[in-house]
Amino acid sequence: METPVSGLSSGSDQLLWAEKYRPRRLRDIADLELIVRRLESFVEKKNVPNLLFVGPPGTAKTSAALCLAYELFGERAAENTLELNASDERGIQTVREIIKDFARSRSVGEAVPFKLLILDECDNMTNDAQQALRRTMEKYASTCRFILIANFQGGIIEPIQSRCAVFRFSPFPDEVVVEQVRRLARMENVSFDEEGLKEVARQAEGDMRKAINIAEAAAAASGEITATTVNEVTGRSYAAEVEKMLKAELEGDHEGAAKILRQVLAQTGYSGRDVVREVHRRLGSLEISEKDKLRLIEAAAEADYRLSLGADPEIQLEGLLARAGLASRERGAKKGGA
Numbered sequence: 442m443e444t445p446v447s448g449l450s451s452g453s454d455q456l457l458w459a460e461k462y463r464p465r466r467l468r469d470i471a472d473l474e475l476i477v478r479r480l481e482s483f484v485e486k487k488n489v490p491n492l493l494f495v496g497p498p499g500t501a502k503t504s505a506a507l508c509l510a511y512e513l514f515g516e517r518a519a520e521n522t523l524e525l526n527a528s529d530e531r532g533i534q535t536v537r538e539i540i541k542d543f544a545r546s547r548s549v550g551e552a553v554p555f556k557l558l559i560l561d562e563c564d565n566m567t568n569d570a571q572q573a574l575r576r577t578m579e580k581y582a583s584t585c586r587f588i589l590i591a592n593f594q595g596g597i598i599e600p601i602q603s604r605c606a607v608f609r610f611s612p613f614p615d616e617v618v619v620e621q622v623r624r625l626a627r628m629e630n631v632s633f634d635e636e637g638l639k640e641v642a643r644q645a646e647g648d649m650r651k652a653i654n655i656a657e658a659a660a661a662a663s664g665e666i667t668a669t670t671v672n673e674v675t676g677r678s679y680a681a682e683v684e685k686m687l688k689a690e691l692e693g694d695h696e697g698a699a700k701i702l703r704q705v706l707a708q709t710g711y712s713g714r715d716v717v718r719e720v721h722r723r724l725g726s727l728e729i730s731e732k733d734k735l736r737l738i739e740a741a742a743e744a745d746y747r748l749s750l751g752a753d754p755e756i757q758l759e760g761l762l763a764r765a766g767l768a769s770r771e772r773g774a775k776k777g778g779a
């Protein structure tokens with residue numbers, strides 16, 4: 442039996458808000474009229490080309506794919522759809538086998554003669570793996586359609602791009618985020634004020650999942666969504682982690698600091714630029730020389746600029762940490778020598 446697709450099974454109270462309120466029908470997807478209309482036309486014609494969904498996190502790529510599956514297959518969506526992550530820890534070989542087995546099997550029911558395979562994080566696949574994927578897409582074209590999802594279109598090889606209809610997803614405008622969070626708060630009977638909703642949107646920067654997670658955390662911690670409760674939940678855990686990270690680095694434990702960095706980036710939903718800002722805020726109180734402080738402020742500004750151009754957050758931030766580590770080691774050496 443295939444693993445059931447999470448978004449296609451029914452909701453439950455234990456689910457996080459972001460899953461519980463994931464749009465089920467294409468018409469429930471907020472703010473994406475053009476994309477929705479194109480997808481609906483595929484449903485009407487009962488034919489879907491291979492698709493490539495490109496855009497940053499939390500911009501409705503997975504939701505749109507799951508809604509399309511539901512529109513096509515109705516109650517049989519779970520049986521006819523497979524959702525996989527290309528960076529699955531089981532390894533690309535296993536993923537390849539699963540894809541092949543799924544792609545060549547026939548669809549269940551009468552709706553359409555093909556199944557739907559949703560493959561997330563395709564831009565993390567190596568060139569070779571993408572070439573193999575392209576061959577699979579061609580070989581099983583009659584029994585399977587692919588929805589490939591990526592953060593960057595440039596990470597996808599040209600022969601795949603040219604075989605897919607490309608859909609671009611963009612960060613949501615703050616007003617859309619505010620209205621979505623307002624809707625969820627009402628459905629959850631959580632009180633809120635306008636400043637709270639605006640603060641959620643400001644911190645989410647167009648990432649709907651991040652917005653919903655922040656709102657849920659504030660509601661869980663304080664029972665209401667206000668600017669204060671939002672800042673309490675977002676500031677607390679994450680500021681503490683950044684503090685721990687800097688402390689580790691200054692104590693000479695670069696490995697430990699880098700590990701915390703990866704966790705902060707992967708788990709808190711904060712962007713690289715958020716972390717740079719938090720590090721920047723703390724530079725003033727570090728026990729290093731004035732000259733080193735100035736150098737680090739300069740390094741933080743540089744990292745922030747590079748990140749604004751799309752540089753890799755982990756590399757930029759680890760570089761910034763390394764500079765802080767070097768400054769503190771030089772100081773330690775001078776102290777020891779005096």
Ligand SMILES: Nc1ncnc2c1ncn2[C@@H]1O[C@H](COP(=O)(O)OP(=O)(O)O)[C@@H](O)[C@H]1O
Binds near residue numbers: 503
């Ligand atoms: N347009 C939208 N309308 C309503 N909810 C949305 C919309 N886009 C995203 N969401 C919410 O945000 C969550 C994350 O969206 P998702 O589709 O998983 O983003 P992505 O795959 O682009 O990272 C969804 O579970 C859903 O709750």
Ligand SMILES: [Mg+2]
Binds near residue numbers: 502503504561
């Ligand atoms: Mg997704």
